[in-house]
Amino acid sequence: MKKLILTILFLNSIIGFSQDKEEVLIKGIVLSEVNGKPLENAYISYKSRYRYSMTNEKGEFEYRYKIRERDSLETIELTALGYENLDTIIRVDKTKEYVFEFVMKPRFGLNREKALADIKNGEINILESSGIAPVFYKSDSKFAKRYNVNFVEYGCEAIAEESLYEYNRTVFEYLDKKYGKKWRKKIRKDIVGLNEENE
Template identity: 90%
Template sequence: MINLFQDKTKLILTILFLNSIIGFSQNEKSNEIVIKGIVLSEVNGKPLENVYVSYKSRYRYSSTDENGKFEYKYSIREKDSLETIELTALGYENIDTIIRVDKPKEYVFEFVMRPRFGLNREKALTDIKNGEINILESSGIAPVFYKSDSKFAKKYNVNFVEYGCEAIAEESLYEYNRTVFEYLDKKYGKKWRKKIRKDIVGLNEENE
């Protein structure tokens, strides 16, 4: 009889303990804002890694992982009302949005970031249609030019456009150049590939 009473007592205490944990967890979450989502590139639709996600009122930030995902949590403060979220990434236009943070809520976002200067496949196709056959380069602070560039440009009626130290996403350069390469292949065959400089973004990938 005593053992049965003790077992019941242990069971009741266990239930009360579990309830206290659950109650604490629920109370803790009830005062919490959860912000998460994924960031994609407009250039190719793929997830963007290392996007800086800033929460302005808190002076805090998070960043996307290799799958383009991010998450941030914080407790609501008494005077909280609105929060500005800003996304920045190398070679892309900034994105910002404003959310309410005065009540517990979970926000799930899907952001699509536009490349700087609109550099993508569509831009390349438009330029080609307008007779502007550009091959893009980004060599950093000190652009590199070769004598063979002008000879190649004249023979195949193309322009080498150097962005220097401008922040341009490599995937933008790749998608743009790849579209131009398709045009050159169609117009001249593959022989031009043996004469162009080998450090052009996208060229090695095309040859693989």
């Protein structure tokens, strides 16, 4: 019986102690501006703590920020491959819950609207991202001349695949309207978005 009473007292002291600890709950979702879908594996850094959380497959994250005596403001920075960094500042000097919906912009503004603007300006670009060493074939220059397009290679620049897909898909729609679908048989098959278009 004594052991049971001591155990209950010990548990109560732990629960009481943990309730005395104030914290700021920071949670939310991170979305892509390109397609409105959740971004998985985006990093959310809490700069003064050198800590971070990461989004799950639904783009959700959560972090419990234990308040310290001198805490006042905290800078939160979001990073995701192929997207511009985003940051915000929050107060962390008292218990609070923050629920965010962050929308991240793609690097270089690559999306459907950018493709439409480029087409309107007579710049018909097909985007590629093949890594450190750009890959060009002789057939690329023939295709470019025949269909009045430019192949733009980003090399090792971090570009979100969904950005390349949305941009290229818009250009493919334009080429279909202008030339029918015959151009699809002549273009190289490793262009982002082309396989998805053909399925």
